[in-house]
Amino acid sequence: MDMNAYLSMFIDESNDHLQALNDNLMRLESAPEDISIVQDIFRSAHTLKGMSATMGFEDLASLTHEMENVLDLVRNDKLKMDSFIFDTLFQGLDALESMVEDVIQGGTGKADVSHIVANLVSIVKGEHKNGAPATGTATAGTSTASGNSGGLLDEFQSSVLKQSIESGHQVLYIKVTLTESCVLKAARSYMVFDVLENTGEVIKSEPPVEDLEQEKFDRSFTVFTISTVSADELAAKINSISEIETVEVLPLDAESLATLSSGGNQAAAAAEAPAPAKVEASAESESNTQGEQRKAPAKNGAPVANRTIRVDIDRLDSLMNLFSEMLIDRVRLEQLASEVKRQDLIETVEHMARVSSDLQNIVLKLRMVPVDTVFNRFPRMVRDLAKSLDKKIELIITGADTELDRTVIDEIGDPLVHLLRNSVDHGIETVGERIAAGKPEVGTVHLRAFHSGNHVFIEVEEDGKGINAKKVLEKAISKGIVTPEEANKLSNDEISNLIFAPGFSTADVISDISGRGVGLDVVRTKITSLGGNVSVTSAEGKGTKFSVQLPLTLSIISAMLIKLGDEKFAVPLSSIVETAIIQRSSILTVHGNRMIKFRNAVIPVISLSDLFESPNYSEANEEEHEIIVIHKGDKWAAVIIDEFIGQSEIVLKSLGxxxxxxxxxxxxxxLGDGQVALIIDPNALIK
Incomplete structure (x- = not known):
């Protein structure tokens, strides 16, 4: 069977399960006695194993199976978690992520994980000690119980099912028969197994999964499963798959299981077993059942149909590009309609503008992604860094549901990684240093996100030792970043922000984790390229806070169109405080810099004609100046322009x-008239 059609689904779902494994292992490390978390981890691992086996990625399935063996002992209270077990499971997770990444890159998902498997096997055998594997040699591979080859179930499988029945779990024997006209038998069997994996645990199939994948069976196959849903519900779920002729579901007790395990005739076993009657579902009965369910409202929190779908990112990009072109034509039509002055045309264009505005909101929302998709990898990263540095650190995340444009999400991960690594490495003190300073031995790093206007703010704040202002100034002066005279005029916050200067570092020894300031110029460059900015505030002995400001979207924005002589420019509305007209006489000169009074403050004046060397506009000829007051964080500036055109929705295009x-x-x-207008970057105008 060609499984390429299912590869994209496998990759997406594998990544989801790996993230769930990471998150839940982190939760379990904080609460190792919580068996419910172990159950969640086990289910994710088991589903991942089944998917991998079905897709033919045997190395993935084998490693997950060995991890599953350890988790099974833990959930049955036969093994207590310790640091070595946690570290080994995390190593296994890292290996699984690498193997899935290899699949994404077109590989086969193979990797040498023998050392991890050996440690997992030693844990299962009880040969490990907390913090180290046993001295004995453990073999890599899956250990299976020898035994009963003559029956339908081997000794190990029988034992698992028997223990499940004794524990009160529901064990089912299922026979699925496909229609005679079924063409893709392997695909149908895969879909059946997908249902079974999502509702329980498959213990045995006949024929084996490998034969089902290669369509080496007639029309029927059987399965033993430990199910979390009733026999009726499972029969209905399987029968909802097309080209299924019949589904027989037989609940098993210990006696009927023993009969099947001994190799007796399946039909006879089903008939003789003193278990509840088997459930049969056909296409007709399933149709009737569904009809009855549709008539009655859902009760007691009954699940509803999944109303979400996965959409390829490239398709969203294409949709945005097409809408962008439509937006340009809409603006053009609005301009033409105003020139023609035909009422019915104006009304039609206005209606199209309203519809396209609604469409724009929908398209933009489709591209919005929670920052959780970036944040969810940080708890594990901070945990590993803290352990390698022998520090105790708690990461607190808030606002993970805050949404950003997918383009911004794709780019923001690396800068945040760098800020967090710096906070952990050079911000938070060691346990001894914190105790000596009268602080709790556990350091705290806050990672928070929140909306503010048309921007999203992401903050990384820790309660560490803060930035040494004296040391920063000395380094800045020695590198020529500031002069001694300039250094005397800087505030504490301005001194702290010097760490973003290119090549700046206060670290005496550069580690692979990086010291405070190493590469922070790259962080600022990346964030600035996204239309955002980053700043830092710090108090010595109390901690440091990095604040990142980002635009909600990079594709379509509201802008103020302006003129400078014959040239047209666009200024993002999100950066504009207000517009005004000032007299030339109100411009002051302070230390050689032009300034104006604005809202009880004095702010600098920027001349666009000087900045862009405009050939056909001169401020000297004007007694009054139209200005735009822009801001960058808490810094403001007044920009002198020639003329206002008005507000408009614009599509951002790269300059190449x-x-x-x-x-x-x-x-x-x-623009609507076909002209190209440059978009001014207010962040670059304010120093």
């Missing part, structure tokens, strides 16, 4: 690789 690093310009847009 040949026009990079143009100061003050972040991109371009196409």
């Amino acid at each position: 690789k040949y026009l990079t690093n143009i100061s003050g310009i972040s991109g371009a847009t196409i």
Whole structure:
């Protein structure tokens, strides 16, 4: 069977299960006695094993099976978690993630994990000590019980099912028969197994999974499963799959299980077993059942149909590009309609504008992704870093459901990793240092996200030793970043922000984790390229906070269109505080810099005509100046322009690789009249 059609589904679901395993292992490490967490971990591991085996990724399935053996002992209270077991399971998770990544890259998911398997086997055999594997040699591979080859179930499988029955779990024997006209028998069997894996645990299939994948069976196959749903419900779920002729589900007790295990005739065993009557479902009976269910409302929290689908990212990008082109034409139509002055045309264009505005909101929301998709990998990272540095650190995440454009989400991960690594390595003190300073031995790192206007703020704050202002100044002066005279005028926050200067570092020894300030210029460059900014505040002995400001979306924004002579420019509305008209006489000169009074403060004046060397506009000829007051964080500036055109929705276009690093310009847009307008980057104008 060609499984390529299912590969994308396998990759997506594998990543979901791996993330769930990571999250729940972290939870279990904080509460090792909570068996409910172990059950969640076991279910994710078991589902991943089944998916991997079905897709033919045997190394993935084998490693997951060995991890499953350890978890099974823990959930049955036969093994207590310790640091060595946690570390081994995390190593296994890392290996699984690497193997799935290999599959994504077109590989076979194979890897040498013999040392991890050996440690897992030693744990199962009780040969390990807390913190170290046993001195004995453990063999890599799956250990199976020898035994009863003559029956339908071997000794190990019989034991598992028997213990499940004794524990009160529901064990089912299922026979599925496909229709004679079924063409893709392997695909149908895969879909049946998908249902079974999602509702319980498959212990045995006949023929084996490998034969089912290669369609080496007639029309029927049987399965032993430990199910979390009733026989009726499971029969209905399986029969909802197309090209299923009949589904027979037989609940088993200890006696009927023993009969089947001994190799007796399956039909005879089913008839003689003193178990509840088997459940049979056909296409007709299933149809009737579904009809009755549709008439009655859901009760007692009954599950509803899944109303979400996975959409390929490239398709969303194509949708955004097509809508962007439509938006450009809409603006063009609005301009033409105003020139023609035909009422029915104006009304039609206005209606199209309203509809396209609603469509724009939907398209933008489709691209919005919770920052949790980035944040969810950080607890494990902080845990590993803290352990390697012998520190005690608690990571507190808030606002993980805050949404950002997918393009921003894709780019923000690395800068946040760098900020967190710096906080853990150079911000939080060692346990001894914290106790000596009168602090709790466990350091705290807060990672929070929240909306504010058209922006999202992400903060990384820790309660460590803070930034040494004196040391930062000395390093900045020695590197020529500031002069001694300039250094005397800087506030504490301005001193702290010097760590973002290119090549700046206060670290005496550069570690692989990186010291405070190493590469933070790269962080600022990346965030600035996204239309955002980053700042830092710190108090010595109390801690440091990094604040990252990001735009909600990078594709379509509201902007103010302005003129400078014959040229048109766009300024993002999110950066504009207000617009005004000032007299030339109100411009002051302070230490050689032009300033104006604004809201009980004095702010700098920026001349766009000087900055962009406009050939056909001169401020000297004007007694009054139209200005735009822009902001960058808590810094403001007044920008002198020639003329306001008005507000408009614009589509951001890249200037391409040949026009990079143009100061003050972040991109371009196409206007309704077909002209190209450059988009001014307010962050670059304010120093």
